[in-house]
Amino acid sequence: MRINENIVRQWLGYGSVSVESAGGSASNKEGSKVLLLPLVKLKDIEHILGPYLTEYQFTSSFTSVPKKAMNRYIFRSWYIVVPLVMVSIVFFKVWGLLSLIILALVTFWGVLKYKDAGWSLDDHQLSLRYRSMVRTTVFIRKNKIQSLEMRESYFQRRKDLATLEAFVKVGFGGAGGRVIDMDRMDVRKVYTWFSREAEKRD
Structure with a gap:
């Protein structure tokens, strides 16, 4: 079921x-x-x-x-996104900071997966x-x-x-x-x- x-x-x-x-x-x-x-x-x-x-x-x-697992759920959601965010900030400067919104969203998703x-x-x-x-x-x-x-x-x-x-x-x-x-x-x-x-x- x-x-x-x-x-x-x-x-x-x-x-x-x-x-x-x-x-x-x-x-x-x-x-x-x-x-x-x-x-x-x-x-x-x-x-x-x-x-x-x-x-x-x-x-x-x-x-x-357990609560000690939450950081692992968040870290797994960062695998691909964090390198992309860093590249965006380095090459696009101020506009690259907008990629932090994506980082916030995937972090939220990682926490949600942990809670579920x-x-x-x-x-x-x-x-x-x-x-x-x-x-x-x-x-x-x-x-x-x-x-x-x-x-x-x-x-x-x-x-x-x-x-x-x-x-x-x-x-x-x-x-x-x-x-x-x-x-x-x-x-x-x-x-x-x-x-x-x-x-x-x-």
């Missing part, structure tokens, strides 16, 4: 809901992805879909990534929230997770952070979600939760 919200819809409290499930065919690889509600008030999703999708918990309570990132866990479901161009919330049933990955870069290890990525088989492709810079202990908690299910399958 996936909820997508662009920035305008998010501020207005609206989003779109789609379901991704195994069942696509070779002739219709997208047949496993179904848009259920193209535009719906977020607070109404559970009321509308709850009676039919009783196995899902439409949680609105997420554990945020989070996760939630119960006995049978993993929920992940993250932002690229739109804010995405995925609800994944435990027995549908094909694999779970925990990754750590050198700089993440220095701050006890890690990236969690869940994969779900969907037809002939794949789906899932990823939250960057979670607290390492939180990632291990999710990994332990999933490992118990994997042991049952074995």
